[in-house]
Structures are given as structure tokens and as C-alpha cells.
Amino acid sequence: MKLCKFLFSIVFSTMAAAPLRADLAVGLWQSQPDATGLVVHVRTKNCGSAICGRIERAKDLRGYDTPSSVVGRRMIMGMLAQEDGSYAGQIWEPQRNKLLTARMQVQGNVMRLRNCDESACQDIVWQRLR
Numbered sequence: 001m002k003l004c005k006f007l008f009s010i011v012f013s014t015m016a017a018a019p020l021r022a023d024l025a026v027g028l029w030q031s032q033p034d035a036t037g038l039v040v041h042v043r044t045k046n047c048g049s050a051i052c053g054r055i056e057r058a059k060d061l062r063g064y065d066t067p068s069s070v071v072g073r074r075m076i077m078g079m080l081a082q083e084d085g086s087y088a089g090q091i092w093e094p095q096r097n098k099l100l101t102a103r104m105q106v107q108g109n110v111m112r113l114r115n116c117d118e119s120a121c122q123d124i125v126w127q128r129l130r
Helices: 003-019
Strands: 026-030 037-045 050-059 074-081 085-094 100-109 110-116 121-128
Touching: 037 074, 050 085, 074 100, 085 110
Parallel strands: none
Antiparallel strands: 026 037, 026 121, 037 050, 050 074, 074 085, 085 100, 100 110, 110 121
16 A cells, blocks of 8 residues: 555656646647748657657648648757757758758747757747647
């Protein structure tokens, strides 16, 4: 009986501590429109100890599916969890076909990305679809 109470206290304390961690980045996310009006849906998942993401769909500004060579491409790579609850890794920018250093912060249904290259940084907000 004492062992049962001990195990219950460990499980309960672990579950109670879980919400203190950052929100998970795993799911389906919608980007903001780029300069050409293209919106992409990116499915993120665990890739070992990191988060990665692949483009599943491309849509135009009206919300209609549109053919695009970016569908199927990896967009988010090697995003590792940081002590502050954010993720750090790389993101592929389709317009310039460039791999950028990125930082990602998830709060509920919002993902904030900060992409940086040699000259500047850009802040982007994505919305969770699922």
C-alpha cells in the first residue's frame, strides 16, 4: 500500500509540473501570406529530440489550394528545445531558397518564429490549425 501511495505521488507531481513547460510545437500550422500571397500549411512532428516540419499544402490568398513546388519540402529542421521554453534550429525560406537560423516560441495556438540571416531578422506568426 505504501508503494502504491509513493508511485501515485510521483505520477501526480509529474503531471502537475507538466503545464509549466512550454507548449508543444507538434501539429499543423498555417503561415502568414508571403510577398506573392502564398500561404503554406506545415505539419510539425518530433524528429528524435528535435522538431521538424514539412509543407503539406499551399493556398492562395482566397484560401484555395494552389499548385506549388514547395509542397512536400522540409521547412523546419532540427528545432531543439531550449531552457526558456523556445526552440532553436533552422527554417527554409521558399522565396529566397535559403536556410535561415530560427527561433520558435509556441503559446497555445500561436507560433512565433524569428528567422535571421547575415543581414537582418524577421518575425513571423503562424496559427495552429490542428
